[in-house]
Amino acid sequence: MTMQPKLKSKVRCKDRDIGEVTRVIVDPLSHEISHIVVSMNGDGERQVPMGQVETVTDSLIELRTLSADLLALPPFQRDNYVTTHEVEIAHLEEKVHVTPGEVLVPFPELEKSVKRRTFFMNLTHVIGFLIGLPIAFPVLRYLMKPMYQPFDNSWLKIGNVGKIKQEDIGVQFKYKKHVKEAYMPEAEVEKNVWILKATPAVLDKVYQGKDMEFRDASGKTVWTNKKEIPYVAFSGKCPHLGCGYKWRQHKVLGQVFLCPCHLSIYDAAGKVLDGPAPRPLDALPIKVSAGGDVEIIDMEFKAGTKTQIRII
Numbered sequence: 538m539t540m541q542p543k544l545k546s547k548v549r550c551k552d553r554d555i556g557e558v559t560r561v562i563v564d565p566l567s568h569e570i571s572h573i574v575v576s577m578n579g580d581g582e583r584q585v586p587m588g589q590v591e592t593v594t595d596s597l598i599e600l601r602t603l604s605a606d607l608l609a610l611p612p613f614q615r616d617n618y619v620t621t622h623e624v625e626i627a628h629l630e631e632k633v634h635v636t637p638g639e640v641l642v643p644f645p646e647l648e649k650s651v652k653r654r655t656f657f658m659n660l661t662h663v664i665g666f667l668i669g670l671p672i673a674f675p676v677l678r679y680l681m682k683p684m685y686q687p688f689d690n691s692w693l694k695i696g697n698v699g700k701i702k703q704e705d706i707g708v709q710f711k712y713k714k715h716v717k718e719a720y721m722p723e724a725e726v727e728k729n730v731w732i733l734k735a736t737p738a739v740l741d742k743v744y745q746g747k748d749m750e751f752r753d754a755s756g757k758t759v760w761t762n763k764k765e766i767p768y769v770a771f772s773g774k775c776p777h778l779g780c781g782y783k784w785r786q787h788k789v790l791g792q793v794f795l796c797p798c799h800l801s802i803y804d805a806a807g808k809v810l811d812g813p814a815p816r817p818l819d820a821l822p823i824k825v826s827a828g829g830d831v832e833i834i835d836m837e838f839k840a841g842t843k844t845q846i847r848i849i
C-alpha cells in the first residue's frame with residue numbers, strides 16, 4: 538500500500554459503502570497516520586486502525602472489515618486527541634490535503650492522568666453530597682489515599698553509560714515502571730529518559746554553578762545532583778504538554794532535542810531554543826556506579842507550567 542488515506546475519501550467495508558474520512562490520527566513521533574476517523578453516514582464517527590485498511594486509491598479506501606463490525610466499535614472519543622494545527626505537517630499537507638483540526642495526535646498521557654484525577658475528585662464530592670459524610674468517609678478516604686501518598690523516590694537501574702559514545706549527545710535509555718493509580722489495575726508502563734555525558738560548558742548551563750536538589754512532597758531533600766558529575770538525565774516528557782521528544786539534527790541549530798507535538802526545541806543542556814515550552818527540560822536525579830551502571834529517580838513534573846511542580 539503506497540498511497541496515504543485522504544480526507545473526504547469514501548470508505549467501503551467488505552459488504553457496503555459506509556461513509557467518509559473526516560480526520561486522520563498521526564503518531565506524534567513518526568508523523569505516520571495510525572488511524573483514520575470515519576463518519577458513518579449519520580451513525581457517528583469511528584476510529585479505524587490503519588491495519589484494517591486493505592487498499593487506498595485516490596478517492597476510495599477499502600477496509601477488511603464488515604460494516605456491522607465497524608458499527609460495533611465504540612464512537613470516536615474526540616477528547617482523547619489534540620489537533621496538530623501548530624505542528625509542521627508539510628509532508629502530510631501535500632499527500633492528505635489536510636486543514637487545521639483534521640489531523641489529530643493522541644492527547645499526551647500525562648495530561649490524561651491529570652484529567653482522570655480531577656474526575657475522581659469531583660466524583661468524591663458528589664458521593665459526599667448524596668449519601669452524607671458518615672457513609673462517604675471511608676469511600677473518600679479510599680479514593681483520596683493515593684493522592685496523599687508520598688512520592689516514590691526509589692532508584693531505578695536503567696542501563697550502563699557504556700552506551701554513550703560521545704559527549705553532549707542525547708542518548709535515550711528506556712525502562713519499564715510499575716504504576717498503580719486509584720481504581721486502575723496495576724500496570725507496567727514503558728518510559729524513557731535522555732542521558733548526556735556533558736562537557737563542562739554544557740554542565741555549567743544545566744547547573745548554573747549550583748548543585749541541584751530534588752525534593753519530596755514534604756519539601757525534604759531526597760537527592761542532590763552534584764554540579765561536577767558529567768552525567769545528566771532529562772525526563773523523557775516534554776514540559777509543554779508531555780509528549781516524547783527526540784535528539785535530532787536541525788538545519789540551523791545543529792543537534793537539538795526536538796518535540797514533534799508543537800515543535801519545542803531544546804539545546805543539549807535542556808534550555809528552550811524555540812517553541813511553546815514554558816521551561817527547560819526537567820533534569821532528574823542520577824547516579825552512576827564505578828562500573829558505569831546508571832540509576833535515576835523517576836520523577837514527573839506538571840506539564841505546561843513555568844515553575845517545576847512535582848506530581849510523581
Ligand code: FES
Binds near residue numbers: 775799800801
Ligand atoms: S508537547 Fe508541545 S512541544 Fe512538546
